[in-house]
Amino acid sequence: MQWIQSLLSKYGKTEVLFGLEPTGHYWLPLAQFLRKQGIQVALVNPMHVKKSKELDDNSPTKNDVKDARVITQLVKDGRYPEPNLSTEREEITLRWDKFWREIEQYSLLHNKS
Numbered sequence: 001m002q003w004i005q006s007l008l009s010k011y012g013k014t015e016v017l018f019g020l021e022p023t024g025h026y027w028l029p030l031a032q033f034l035r036k037q038g039i040q041v042a043l044v045n046p047m048h049v050k051k052s053k054e055l056d057d058n059s060p061t062k063n064d065v066k067d068a069r070v071i072t073q074l075v076k077d078g079r080y081p082e083p084n085l086s087t088e089r090e091e092i093t094l095r096w097d098k099f100w101r102e103i104e105q106y107s108l109l110h111n112k113s
Contacts, residue, residue: 001037017042019075021049021067022083031083042080044071 004016018034019042020027031041053070054060074080 004039016040017075019044019071019080021046021071041083042075043083044074044080048074048079 008014008016017040020031022028022031022043023046027043031043034041049067049070050060052074053062053066056070
């Protein structure tokens, strides 16, 4: 957070828009942390990153610098949705609760005999 604050100060900005490529499950805790800090999060479609990368230099090669540049450009162009993280988290919790209730019911039915 200090790094982000120092960049805001250095460039005279008041807001940050943090672009993420949501691959795997690693992005979710970071996105939740950033949102709790009041930072807007943009999710860039991984397929858009792949296609844009290929269009930029006619090469499908992948590296962190290239990916960051492409994600930045997609965010700058407004090609992203803003995630509703609280709803996603609540949905996951509800699914787990339902799953465990079904296991308990199954166990009760099969352990009566």
